[in-house]
Amino acid sequence: MRSPTGAVVTPRIAPGGKRRSADRRLPPRARKPLVVLHLVASVSWLALMLCLLTLAVTALTTGDADRLRTSYRAMGLLGDALVLPLSLLTFLSGVVLGLGTSWGLFRYYWVSTKFWLTLGAMAASVFALTARLHDAVRVADAHPTGPITAADLGFVRYNTVIVPAVALALYLVNVILSVYKPWGRRRWGTARPHRIPGAGS
Secondary structure (H helix, E strand, O other), X not given: OXXXXXXXXXXXXXXXXHHHHHOOOOOHHHHHHHHHHHHHHHHHHHHHHHHHHHXXXXXXXXXXXXXXXXXXXXXXXXXXXXXXXXXXXXXXXXXHHHHXXXXXXXXXXXXXXXXXXXXXXXXXXXXXXXXXXXXXXXXXXHOXXXXXXXXXXXXXXXXXXXXXXXXXXXXXXXXXXXXXXXXXXXXXXXXXXXOOOOOOO
16 A cells, blocks of 8 residues: 555554454464453452452441451451452453453553553452451451450451452453543554655655
């Protein structure tokens, strides 16, 4: 194809065009199971944050000490068993899908934003959330019977709500980005016309 000045240029291919399919590095036989794995891990992580937030709000609002202890211990059990594997699996499978397809990790604004938000949500879940859950379990174990006062709980009762709420908010933004795919392609990653030496003025 020639430009109005006579220079030969390479045509741009839309993200949904044939060139995109041809540029995929992962064959469909490997890509589809990976997509399923990523979706299952992502939905499970989202459901885990919802469960933890529900238990945390229950512990914050209840006047029953036994229910409070049960909520915190259930949060600790879920956190130890699921936070690390689900967050890592979601993040790593997303990275592999980005690198293994023409979307890339930093070619599009929405993909790179998802990358950093997922990394932040994973860090918040693995480090901040897990530590807060352990604090809550220690409070419950330190008072196995009888009432637990607000002074005994301290800021634990708020931390257990704030951290999963932040992680959940970050992940919901990622869901919106995945559906709407805003902002388009990064300027430095957009294909530009290439001039062939000697072809036109």
